[in-house]
Amino acid sequence: MAVPLVSPAVRGLGYLAALLTTLSFFPQALKTLRSGDTSAISLRMYGLFTAGIALWAIYGFYTGDGPLIVANLVTLVPAGIVLERKLQSLRAPRR
Amino acid sequence: MAVPLVSPAVRGLGYLAALLTTLSFFPQALKTLRSGDTSAISLRMYGLFTAGIALWAIYGFYTGDGPLIVANLVTLVPAGIVLERKLQSLRAPRR
Secondary structure, three states: OOOOOOOHHHHHHHHHHHHHHHHHHHHHHHHHHHHOOOOOOOHHHHHHHHHHHHHHHHHHHHOOOHHHHHHHHHHHHHHHHHHHHHHHHHHOOOO | OOOOOOOHHHHHHHHHHHHHHHHHHHHHHHHHHHHOOOOOOOHHHHHHHHHHHHHHHHHHHHOOOHHHHHHHHHHHHHHHHHHHHHHHHHHOOOO
16 A cells, blocks of 8 residues: 655645535435435436445555545445435335 | 555556546536526535535645546536536525
């Protein structure tokens, strides 16, 4: 694992970026989970998004990039749950 | 600018992650721009998201991380436009 020489200030910038994008993601995911309504969600786009986050986390691990690992692992949890609910809704028999 | 020692394969993984999350972002932004309807968008969340992307791009620059720079600069364009439309809609007199 290659750990780049990054100053604490720059690393702090990374964690701030991680905080903002992760924070901005949660309300939408929580709203979807509470309402159970995934009709507005495109399975294809959400699948791409969730796969992308997983890859970013793996990439962060290989580059030894803390903010990348934290931001994407944290976001992966609600993203994965919403994706799973979307899949469930597509499998459920139409009433 | 600290350029970490990262193998081409790992860098490729980063660009793939960048492609997936950037791809997954565009349709929603395009849909919003075409419809001009930003009512479903929370100004606070979108502001956080856009600020986060900008910080990720700056962070990518300081850590010499190509995928981070590309993914976030590319995403910043539609995100900035949608944010600007949202601000406009809030300033427009209510009919």
